[in-house]
Amino acid sequence: MEQVDVAVIGGGRSGLAAAHALRAQGLQPVVLEASEQAAGSWPHYYDSLTLFSPARYSSLPALPFGGDPDRYPHRDEVVAHLRRCAERLETEIRTRTRVREVRFGDGAFRLSLEGGGRLVARAVIAATGTFRHPHQPDLPGLETYTGTLLHGADYRAPEPFDGQRVMVVGAGNSAVQIAAELAERARVTLAARHPVRFARQRILGRDLHWWLARTGLDTLPVGRFLSAPPTQLVIDDGHYRAAVTSGRPDRRPVFTGIDGTKVTWADGSTEEVDAIVLATGYRPDLGYLAPLGALDVTGHPRHREEMSLTHPGLAYVGLEWQRSLSSNSLRGAGRDATRAAQHIAAHLSRI
Incomplete structure (x- = not known):
């Protein structure tokens, strides 16, 4: 066995x-990626997606974004950035390699791959994010809906909804952005259990992320104190608030x-709705860790910041509010990854 x-x-x-x-x-990682390229979920996001953080705050450690550091990169720019990072890593990346399950025995992690392959690893970092595990909340009567139903993970562009009556469920960034885009071609309602809460993208001439970095709020380690993620703010330059208003x-x-x-x-009023788009977020895509007993009953990992509470050689990167508000973002991935790698290196030096 390898x-x-x-x-x-x-x-x-x-x-x-x-x-x-x-x-x-000084470690030699092997990256196992289920898709055909090392760009994660980014190639599958909707066509108009643009980052809410400027390029200067959105680069991975291996390579900064080129061009104007104050621009807001488009989805395709992010995909190209990730591909360049992968090329420069000098690390073995195995695409089309999906991990089916991870077990632990004889002091090592044993990974079973789809198709029958197997690996033994001294340590594991789970970095699969959430995109492949979209969340569908329990909404009254949704199971009986016979129109077009899709999650935001499957939404790409507004053209297929021309002239239709559409409902977008959610109150976060993606929900508002998708609803505003659809409203240019369809009659759209943004439906949510909570009010939409806007945050100004620029304050006193500076981007919000400049202020978060300058004040230290972006890296404040508050994740361990949250029993549930707080309500998401919609970062807005004024366009989305005006659209909803x-x-x-x-x-x-x-x-x-x-x-x-x-x-x-x-x-009490009723009406026909042609399509419902659920922009209701995601949950950790970590089912392959279930055989370890590393997850709680909801499928969330038992962890403290980067490290598993069940297996010292298991770490996480990319979880929402894993350590700070930036953990599940391009700007925060490098910081959390550095801490996880340090913990892994320390652990391996002791065994």
């Missing part, structure tokens, strides 16, 4: 950052029932 130093599961932003940090510790999209509380394609709203 033996490796450290197996990094996932070859997106978090996996690449982890591989870079492990090499800095003008009623394109309009804003309503979440529906109270569905019958076929007929939706019942909280005020």
Whole structure:
């Protein structure tokens, strides 16, 4: 059976950052990526996606973004950036390699791969993020809906919804961005259990992320004190607030029932809805760790910041609020990966 130093599961932003940090510790990682390229989920996001953080704050450690550091990179720029990082890593990256399960025995982690392959690793970093595990909340009557139902993970562009009646469920960045884009071609309602909360993208001429970095709020280690992630703020240059204020999209509380394609709203009114887009977030994509007993009953890892609480040689990178508000982002992946690699190196030096 093949033996490796450290197996990094996932070859997106978090996996690449982890591989870079492990090499800095003198370790030889092998990156296992399920898709055909080391760019993680980024090639699969909707076509118009643009970062809310400027390029200067959105680079992985291996390579800074080129061009204007104050611009907001488009999805395709991020994909190209990740590909360049992968090329420069000088680390073995195995694409089309999906990990089916991880077990522990005889002092090492044993990875079973789809297709029958197996690996033995002294340590593991789980960096698979959340995109492949979209969250569908328990909403009244949703299981009976007979119109077009999709998650934000499957949304690409507004053209297929021309002239339709569409509901977008959610109140975060993606929900508002998708709803505003759709509202230019369809009649759209943004439905959520909580109000949309906007944060100004620029304050006193500086981007919000400049202030977060300058004040230290971006790296404040508050993750361990959160029992649940706080309500997401929608970072806005004024465009999205204006769209919602003008009623394109309009804003309503979440529906109270569905019958076929007929939706019942909280005020008792009903109407036909052609399509529902669930922009309701994601959950950790870590099912392959279940045989270890490393997850709780909800599928979340038992961890403290970067390190597993069940296995000293298991670490995580890329979880939402793993350590700070920037953990599940391009700007935060490098910091968390550095800490995880340091812990892994220290652990391996003791065994």
